[in-house]
Amino acid sequence: MGKNNISIGVDVGGTYTKIAILGKNQKILAKKQVPTQSSLGPRDFVSRISSAVIEMEKLLKAHADGFGLALAGAVDPASGKILFAPNLKGWPNFDFKKAFSKKMGARKFVVENDANAAVWGCYVLDFKKKGENFLGLTLGTGVGGGIVCYGKLYRGSAGSAGEIGHMRVAVGGELCHCGSRGCLEAYAGGYGIIKTARRMLSESPDKGRILSSLCADPNALEPRHLSEAAQMGDVLSQEVWAVTARYLAAGIASLVMIFNPDGISLLGGVSAAGRHLMDPLKKELSQEPFKLPFLRAKIRMTENSDFGCIGAALLALEG
Amino acid sequence: MGKNNISIGVDVGGTYTKIAILGKNQKILAKKQVPTQSSLGPRDFVSRISSAVIEMEKLLKAHADGFGLALAGAVDPASGKILFAPNLKGWPNFDFKKAFSKKMGARKFVVENDANAAVWGCYVLDFKKKGENFLGLTLGTGVGGGIVCYGKLYRGSAGSAGEIGHMRVAVGGELCHCGSRGCLEAYAGGYGIIKTARRMLSESPDKGRILSSLCADPNALEPRHLSEAAQMGDVLSQEVWAVTARYLAAGIASLVMIFNPDGISLLGGVSAAGRHLMDPLKKELSQEPFKLPFLRAKIRMTENSDFGCIGAALLALEG
Numbered sequence: 001m002g003k004n005n006i007s008i009g010v011d012v013g014g015t016y017t018k019i020a021i022l023g024k025n026q027k028i029l030a031k032k033q034v035p036t037q038s039s040l041g042p043r044d045f046v047s048r049i050s051s052a053v054i055e056m057e058k059l060l061k062a063h064a065d066g067f068g069l070a071l072a073g074a075v076d077p078a079s080g081k082i083l084f085a086p087n088l089k090g091w092p093n094f095d096f097k098k099a100f101s102k103k104m105g106a107r108k109f110v111v112e113n114d115a116n117a118a119v120w121g122c123y124v125l126d127f128k129k130k131g132e133n134f135l136g137l138t139l140g141t142g143v144g145g146g147i148v149c150y151g152k153l154y155r156g157s158a159g160s161a162g163e164i165g166h167m168r169v170a171v172g173g174e175l176c177h178c179g180s181r182g183c184l185e186a187y188a189g190g191y192g193i194i195k196t197a198r199r200m201l202s203e204s205p206d207k208g209r210i211l212s213s214l215c216a217d218p219n220a221l222e223p224r225h226l227s228e229a230a231q232m233g234d235v236l237s238q239e240v241w242a243v244t245a246r247y248l249a250a251g252i253a254s255l256v257m258i259f260n261p262d263g264i265s266l267l268g269g270v271s272a273a274g275r276h277l278m279d280p281l282k283k284e285l286s287q288e289p290f291k292l293p294f295l296r297a298k299i300r301m302t303e304n305s306d307f308g309c310i311g312a313a314l315l316a317l318e319g
Numbered sequence: 320m321g322k323n324n325i326s327i328g329v330d331v332g333g334t335y336t337k338i339a340i341l342g343k344n345q346k347i348l349a350k351k352q353v354p355t356q357s358s359l360g361p362r363d364f365v366s367r368i369s370s371a372v373i374e375m376e377k378l379l380k381a382h383a384d385g386f387g388l389a390l391a392g393a394v395d396p397a398s399g400k401i402l403f404a405p406n407l408k409g410w411p412n413f414d415f416k417k418a419f420s421k422k423m424g425a426r427k428f429v430v431e432n433d434a435n436a437a438v439w440g441c442y443v444l445d446f447k448k449k450g451e452n453f454l455g456l457t458l459g460t461g462v463g464g465g466i467v468c469y470g471k472l473y474r475g476s477a478g479s480a481g482e483i484g485h486m487r488v489a490v491g492g493e494l495c496h497c498g499s500r501g502c503l504e505a506y507a508g509g510y511g512i513i514k515t516a517r518r519m520l521s522e523s524p525d526k527g528r529i530l531s532s533l534c535a536d537p538n539a540l541e542p543r544h545l546s547e548a549a550q551m552g553d554v555l556s557q558e559v560w561a562v563t564a565r566y567l568a569a570g571i572a573s574l575v576m577i578f579n580p581d582g583i584s585l586l587g588g589v590s591a592a593g594r595h596l597m598d599p600l601k602k603e604l605s606q607e608p609f610k611l612p613f614l615r616a617k618i619r620m621t622e623n624s625d626f627g628c629i630g631a632a633l634l635a636l637e638g
Contacts, residue, residue, distance in 0.1 A: 074611060084611060133476050147577070149468045156579025157452050160612045167573035171489050171566055179608035182569065247490055250501065254486035254573070258466070260475025289498035292393060292403060293479045 007066030008053055008107075009313030011114060012036055012045075014072075014087060019049065020309035021056055021064060026125055028306065030056045038087070042094040050103035067107040068312030069096060070117035072144075074160040080111045083159065110316045112153075114138075114308050116162055119146025120153050121311030122265050126302050131262025135255055137164055139270035142177065143185040147259070153315065165189060169250045187247035190223050190270065197221055197240045208236030223270055230276040241276040248277075249284030252299065256285075260293045263300070271301045326385030327372055327426075328632030330433060331355055331364075333391075333406060338368065339628035340375055340383060345444055347625065349375045357406070361413040369422035386426040387631030388415060389436035391463075393479040399430040402478065429635045431472075433457075433627050435481055438465025439472050440630030441584050445621050450581025454574055456483055458589035461496065462504040466578070472634065484508060488569045506566035509542050509589065516540055516559045527555030542589055549595040560595040567596070568603030571618065575604075579612045582619070590620045 006029070011018045017036045023029040032052055038045065057063055073085025073092070082092040097109045112120075119136030123146075127134055134148040145164025147154040155161050165185035166178055173182030174192065186192045198218050201208050211229035215221050229237035252264060270277065278301055288294050304310075325348070330337045336355045342348040351371055357364065376382055392404025392411070401411040416428045431439075438455030442465075446453055451470045457463040464483025466473040474480050484504035485497055492501030493511060505511045517537050520527050530548035534540050548556035571583060589596065597620055607613050623629075 131476055133480075145577075149473060150471070152469070154468060154578075156612070157450055157581045158579055158611055158615050160609070161452075161577065161579040163576040163579075163609070163612075166576040166609070167486075168569040169487055169490050171569045180572070250487035250490045253499070255577075257482040257485040258464075258480065258574075258577070259473075260477055260480040260482075262476045290479070290482070290485070292477055293475070293482075296477050 004063070004065055005317065006062055006064040007068065007313035007317045008064045009117070009309035009311070009316070010049060010067075010069045011117065011308035011312060012038075012069070012071040012088070017045075017049065018306070018309050019052055019056065020306060020313060021053075021060060021062070022310060022313040023062075026310060026314065028310070029060055029062065031306075031309075032056060038091065039089070042091045042096065043099065046096065046099040046103060050100060053104060065108055066313060066316030067100060067104070067109050068117065068314070068316035069100075069111045070114040070308045070312040071111070072114050074158075075111050075113055077155050077159045080109060082111065108316050110312070112312055112315055113144075113146075113159075113162065115144025116146040116153055116155070117309075117311035117315060118267055118307040119148070119162070119265075119311065120315055121307035121309070122267055122302060122304070123148050124314055125307070125310060126304065127263050127265065133259060133261040135164070135259060135261050135264045137251075137264070137266050139188060139266055139268040141190040143189045164251065164255065167251055167254060169247050169254075184247060184251040188244055188251065188270075193223050193226065193240065193244050193270070194221050196243050197226055197237070200236055200240060200243075204236065207239070208234060210234035211237050224272060227272040227274070227276070230273065238276055241273050242280040245277055245280035246284060249281050252281070253285060253288055256288075256293045256297050257290065261297050263298045266299070266301045267303065267307060269303075271303045274301070277301075323382075323384055324636065325381055325383040326387065326632035326636045327383045328436075328628035328630070328635075329368055329386070329388045330436065330627035330631060331357075331388070331390040331407075336364075336368065337625070337628050338371055338375065339625060339632060340372075340379060340381070341629060341632040342381075345629060345633065347629070348379055348381065350625075350628075351375060357410065358408070361410045361415065362418065365415065365418040365422060369419060372423060384427055385632060385635030386419060386423070386428050387436065387633070387635035388419075388430045389433040389627045389631040390430070391433050393477075394430050394432055396474050396478045399428060401430065427635050429631070429637075431631055431634055432463075432465075432478075432481065434463025435465040435472055435474070436630035436634060437463075437586055437626040438467070438481070438584075438630065439634055440626035440628070441586055441621060441623070442467050443633055444626070444629060445623065446582050446584065452578060452580040453582050453584075454483070454578060454580050455584045455586055456570075458507060458585055458587040460509040462508045483570065483574065486570055486573060488566050488573075503566060503570040507563055507570065507589075512542050512545065512559065512563050512589070513540050515562050516545055516556070519555055519559060519562075523555065526558070527553060529553035530556050543591060546591040546593070546595070549592065557595055560592050561599040564596055564599035565603060568600050571600070572604060572607055575607075575612045575616050576609065580616050582617045585618070585620045586622065586626060588622075590622045593620070596620075
């Protein structure tokens, strides 16, 4: 742990990057959002983030010991370099540790996959470390994940562990953005859910009248429309969430059988669906023949868009 | 570790129980097989195994420090009691540690799931601990599994982790012996493979002429017939292995994406299929879009029916 337990967490999103300074008891002391502008390259990014951090520290009259950077991609835990990041062209192999050190002085430094960071944040803040083994699924456009084993973030042998969204729930099934077929993400990721909705809408448009009144163009549909319409009693939207729950239940059942965890949390925007997703999900899981591991694994939905920053900041101090 | 590094491993099978005494460098010093007769109850079993062990130790003029018992079921790592064992009626909640101690004196004692024990034996002996993260699948009538994380056997929060055979590869698919649908075991377990073979035989009996000459009655088919026939050029049998490989590849792809392990071994009788299973399996996996974790995870087939005993004996010394 750092001398003063103050740490910076930076969560790189497609459009915006969030910066948070975390103090004692995981309290956020300051928060800022800046445009990511990844196309300007990693050197420019480091420069802008460093300036923002130094300014935030000045205002707080504090100096953070840790610095955690979270982004969408595969990271090498040993070097801290990005190995693979489809949305951050030119960023892989850049030495962030060195570049940030030059701008802000040496800190405890870590680069982490953004889903891993968010799940670690959720494990510490929301689950409060009630158990050593914990899983988190980030449900957004894609489906990400993070694994905590023996109380530690599990990164795997080359730093790419936790890609729960790419577990196969349907051999030869729907095409996933990764290029493979039948991945959980192809059904429970935002684009998979919308695909299901469009198919069901074209089959029985009458059932989705409320949905169509919220969003007339099926090509403009988003998961939030389905959450809202379900809440308003739209039968089709409720059925879309039930279908989504069926695939999600298959994925979660697999994870419970494999990991026998203490808890599983669902994070991310899809949680706006609330009980329309959770009720059918819990019903599916209650029918599992092996009772023991399912009783153990508490499944909950949670939403805190700061988990990524918080987790990155905490992981930096874990060293 | 034990004072003398000598340890006993007992692997309880449906019909026979294997006993092995393991010495330095994981060398088997003595081996014995006795009928399991589980219906006589755990007390009778403990009595017979203890007598056999004491006799083996006398012949060896050695005293083992460790004693590991491996069986099919869910085990509570803390108490060493069986929680759930469908094939061992009356065995759950029996205090094996106490009963064995009474008969043979106190030893470092462990009760472990048999697939976990076999995978641990394989990790130490065959994989030679080349990496911290390792998975094993036991392919028999059912499909079991074991997980090594950070160089330790991962048991989960209630001792039931590693049930890889019950991960879902096909939502709403074939009925599994567990009562659920679409589990990997329902396709890659012995009974699942036979189901595939029977269906394909009824569809195109001509393709399976060699197979039918080896086993005329489809109800008497066993995976070994399919291995032998495939070897002899039977087209249908080769196709059955290819279909099996497709489901197995989906399960393995999920595991690689989740765990990013250093290696995955396939253990058990199905390995007799050899290249007829491995070639299509490797071909499927070579098409995975994420190259990194798949390059890392060496996938191999191995067969050593003593891995269960060896793993149990080694785990006892691990304490």
